Every structure is written in structure tokens, then in C-alpha cells.
Amino acid sequence: MKVLVINAGSSSLKYQLYDMRDESVLASGRVERIGMDSSIVTHEPVDKPEVRNVSEILDHVTAVKRVIDMLTHPEFGAISHLNEIEAVGHRVVHGGEVFSSSVLVTQEVKLEIRRLFDLAPLHNPAHMMGISAVETNLPNVPQAVVFDTAFHQSMPNTSYLYPIPTVLYRRHKIRRYGFHGTSHSYVSAQAAQYLQKPLESLKMITCHIGNGASCAAILDGKSFDTSMGMTPLEGLMMGTRSGDIDPAIVPFVMNKEELTLNEVNSMLNKHSGMLAISGISSDMREVTEAMLEGDKNAKLAFDMYAYRVKKYIGAYAAAMNGVDTIVFTAGVGENSVALRQAICEGISFLGIELDDARNAERRKDARAITTDSSRVKVLVVPTNEELLIARDTYNLVKEAEAQTT
16 A cells, blocks of 8 residues: 655645555655745655756645646656555644544544634644645545644543633633644654563653654653643743743733734744744754854753753653653754753763763664663654554554455
């Protein structure tokens, strides 16, 4: 089976085509600036040159059509006919309390995703446009949806409820949902495999650190707690997001600066975090480079970032009454030697013995960055959310086929 994985945004669409016989990627790419007359399609077939095309793409239906055209192109395509695409898997950010696992797309599933628009107004509507666009272009191909929140549905109510009037939870489902669940699920399983131990036997803290960042406490193989909340704004300091702040700051600043709700929301999501403190960039690479050159604001941003990760690791170690393994993943977690060092050296009391040489290695496979005698094993595990989406899609389609035969 060949599975097409799609991550649709409001003005962009990323894709990967997998051959599930060996889980190899046949092609990947992205469509940018959807809705404009200068949209960009970048197609990257395996073992062939990258192709870049600029043209008018006004909607997601056309965007998916261009993706299919690229995949089936006689010169730089990856398949000979669109019939070779036997299933499509989508990333969907918010599954609310309804979805605790991946599911095949049905009319009922689409209705539930639409009902969750209020909880993820920037993401779920775009995902629905991607689903509808595939239905138009590939009407007989089964589709599956994989939710960022699903993995965290195992959290106990002590973790997911907020100490606010419970009527708000009953009426509006205001609670912690958590995000990056696909990544936390994938790397925790990979870490257990690397350690050659059952996932259920490990107390694990996974740190998905990219421009958006979150930590998860994984106990008995399940999400026990996670740093992002009802929205991705809560938790760690991020590239442009504030993370945890005193909620009273919001009305105070709105009053003093005469800000609207949209303006304060934009401030906290797009103009805070490392960007605000460093005054340079939201990119950890640029902030680290400036810090090494002596920029004090960059150093402050770096130190604040590392400090907040350390706080969450310490809190989750306490919540689980110990920790066996800490995992770093995503763009920053996988590549920032300096950040991993700052975090690990700051929590050595847990029993972490960092191996500087191992930490400095640049590799693309799972690896330990602690000494062999370290009581707590710290791993770097590259995430692969697209592969997990492809696997879930493949398994759901096969299960459905088995039930009809």
C-alpha cells in the first residue's frame, strides 16, 4: 500500500508519500501561499532533482490536484498513476475529548472535527479543507485522521482539569488537552525500543523542543501529564509564544496598553518567547550564535528557555515519583548541543551523567548522550510524525478491509 500523508494549513500544505512495504518515503513536498497568484509548489522525489513551480493556486482543492500532478508526473513523479495512492492520512491538531485514537474519516468524524473549530480555530478548519480537497480529487480513496491531542487523552483528571469553576468544563470543555501527541507517542516508543525495555516499565519524560515546544510525562506507557494546555500557548517558553505567565497579566496589559483581545492574543502567540527576550530571533540557532558572540539579551533568552525546560522535567519527575529516561526530540531538541548540555547539567541531581562527546555527535538515529553508568538515561530520538500518521492510516485501512471480507 502507498499512503499519502497530508498536513494542511490555512495557506500551506505539506505532503509525503510512503511505500508501506518498507515504510520508505517516495516523495515529499509542500505547497505555499495557497490563495495567491504566486503560489509555490516544491516537490522532492527520492533520487531525483527537486522541482519548484510558481503558479496561481486559489484553494486547497487545486493544491491537492497539483500535488497529485507532481506525484504522477512522467519525468519527476514517484508513481505512474493516481490509483497507486491507496489511502490518505491527515494530521489534525485538535480531537477534543471525542478522539483518543486515530480514526477513518466518516461523515460523523467530519462533523465532530467541525464542532471542535472553537478549540482550534487556526488549525482544524484548515485540516477540514485538506480532507475535503482529497475527497474531491480522490473520491474513492479512504482517509484517516491522526490527532495531536489523542495521545494525551489518557491523562487523569488531576492532570487535565483546571482549578476554575467546573461549570466552565461542563459547558465549554475548558481543560488541558496537550499537543504534539503524535511526536511524544512516536519517540517514547522508539526510546523504549532503543533501551530494549517495555515502554510500560519506564518512567519517561519526552521533550519536543522546536519553535513550538512541550514536555510530556509518560507513565506505564501512557501520557500522564503534558505542558501544553487547552491551547498550545501554555507551558514552556517557545520561539514566539510566552508559555506560562500569570493570567492576571492579560487584563492588566489590555487596560494599560488599550489592547483588544486579538492584539493581546497576537502578542502572546507571535511576539513573545525567545523573540521578545532576545530582540533578535525566534530561532534557537541565531540566538545561540548571538549569545556566543557576547549578546546579553540572547544569553538571557537562552538561559530562560533552558530554565523552564528544567522546571518541567523536575516537576514531572516528582509527579511520577522518579524518572528513568529523558528524551529530546524535534528541531531544537535534536540539534542544539548547547541547550541539551545546559538542561542536563542543571538537573544532574536526578542521576544524569552527561557524556559531552556523545552529546556533541551529529547523527540522525536514536542515541544516548549520557554515560553508560548514568542512572537516568538521556536520549536524542529524531521524531517522525509523518511516519506514525502513515502507519496508523495503513493499519486502519487494513482493519476495515479485514472486517468487510
